[in-house]
Amino acid sequence: MKDRLFPEIIRxxxxxxxxxxxxxxxxxxxxxxxxxxxxxxxxxIYTYNQTEVIKGYGYVQMVWYFLSFMIVNAFxxxxxxxxxxxxxxxxxxxxxLLKPVSVLTLELGSxxxxxxxxxxxxxxxxxxxxxxxxxxxxxxxWSFLRFLIVIIPAFFLNFFTAYIMGMAALILKNNSSLYxxxxxxxxxxxxxxxxxxxxxxxxxxxxxxxxxxYIFYWPIMCFLNKAxxxxxxxVLGILKIQLIWCAVLFAAALVLWKRLVAHYCAAxx
Numbered sequence: 001m002k003d004r005l006f007p008e009i010i011r012x013x014x015x016x017x018x019x020x021x022x023x024x025x026x027x028x029x030x031x032x033x034x035x036x037x038x039x040x041x042x043x044x045i046y047t048y049n050q051t052e053v054i055k056g057y058g059y060v061q062m063v064w065y066f067l068s069f070m071i072v073n074a075f076x077x078x079x080x081x082x083x084x085x086x087x088x089x090x091x092x093x094x095x096x097l098l099k100p101v102s103v104l105t106l107e108l109g110s111x112x113x114x115x116x117x118x119x120x121x122x123x124x125x126x127x128x129x130x131x132x133x134x135x136x137x138x139x140x141x142w143s144f145l146r147f148l149i150v151i152i153p154a155f156f157l158n159f160f161t162a163y164i165m166g167m168a169a170l171i172l173k174n175n176s177s178l179y180x181x182x183x184x185x186x187x188x189x190x191x192x193x194x195x196x197x198x199x200x201x202x203x204x205x206x207x208x209x210x211x212x213x214y215i216f217y218w219p220i221m222c223f224l225n226k227a228x229x230x231x232x233x234x235v236l237g238i239l240k241i242q243l244i245w246c247a248v249l250f251a252a253a254l255v256l257w258k259r260l261v262a263h264y265c266a267a268x269x
Contacts, residue, residue, distance in 0.1 A: 031070055031126050035133055038063045055197040061224050064136055067126075068220040069192040074123040075151045076158040076215055078111040081179045084166030089174060097261075104163060104253060111159050143225035146235045150222050153242035154215045160249035161186070161211065167253070170260040190216030211245040214238065 042062050045054070052058060057065065084107070087093040096103050165182050169175040187193060190212035196204055207213055218238045221229035228234040 031067065032129050032133060034070070035063065035067055035130050038066050039134060055195065056226070057195065057197075060134065060136065061138055061226060063134060064138070064224060065195060065220060067130060068223050069187070069216065071123060071126065071223065072151065072154070072216055072219045074118045074126070075115055075219075076155045077118070078114065078159055078162050080107045080111060080159060080162040081166040081169075081182065082176060083107070083110075084163075085169035085172075085175045085179070088169045104257070107163060107166070108159060111155075115155060138225045139223070140225060143222060143230065146229065146232070147219060147222040149235060150214075150238055150242065151219045153239065153246055154219050156246050157211050157242060157249065158186075158215045160246065160253055161215075163253050164249065164256060167256055167260050186212045187216065189213065191220065192216050211249070214242045214245060218242075 042059060046052065046059050046062075054062065084093070084103075087096065093103070096106055099106065161182075165175065165178060168178055172178065189207050189210055191207075196207060196213065196217055199207065218229060222235065222238075229238070
């Protein structure tokens with residue numbers, strides 16, 4: 001019975017989230033403008049420095065690097081952290097605890113549904129429209145396949161991280177500040193704001209010990225077909241570390257849930 005529940009959870013969440021399809025449409029319309037702004041910015045930077053390559057990035061790859069963060073986000077983003085806080089504050093978590101599936105399964109199903117919608121209504125239109133503006137000459141069928149291989153565990157990595165942060169609401173009740181700080185730090189440490197090649201050595205040493213570069217940076221590198229992610233050997237190594245991190249975070253989520261759920265107190269006692 002339970003093996004049929006998870007697909008049903010995704011289906012119900014998909015129908016609910018599809019009501020917000022116009023939100024995705026607005027995102028698709030704004031991203032080409034972001035691309036045009038980056039084109040103008042980096043054209044000036046490359047021209048001023050009288051070079052065609054900066055830190056190993058050509059002009060086209062550099063422009064697409066910053067667009068790639070939004071592309072990766074279409075696959076990995078989720079609102080689990082803040083949703084759990086809302087459920088705890090409203091008391092809705094009580095209903096979830098009474099269901100025949102775990103809260104983790106419910107949140108995972110909702111996140112998967114949201115990403116299916118995002119890929120259809122955000123990623124695909126964006127990649128088509130932006131390719132017409134600045135063609136991604138670096139992209140090949142093999143590099144896109146490597147991107148798909150690492151983006152799936154990247155989604156689970158981001159989900160488990162968000163779920164663990166969400167559990168903090170069992171103590172804090174309102175974890176919106178933690179949510180904002182975590183998103184900012186994860187994006188920065190993942191190389192979303194600036195390529196990790198621009199970080200000093202000590203910063204890269206710290207980042208290497210965290211899971212965030214396996215959520216953002218390496219999927220971006222695969223998408224850009226940039227060394228060393230343009231080799232299958234490197235991709236398999238990245239995938240191995242992603243799976244290890246997924247196992248560690250999943251185990252941590254199970255242990256923390258058992259300990260922290262005892263702190264939950266719904267409205268009325």
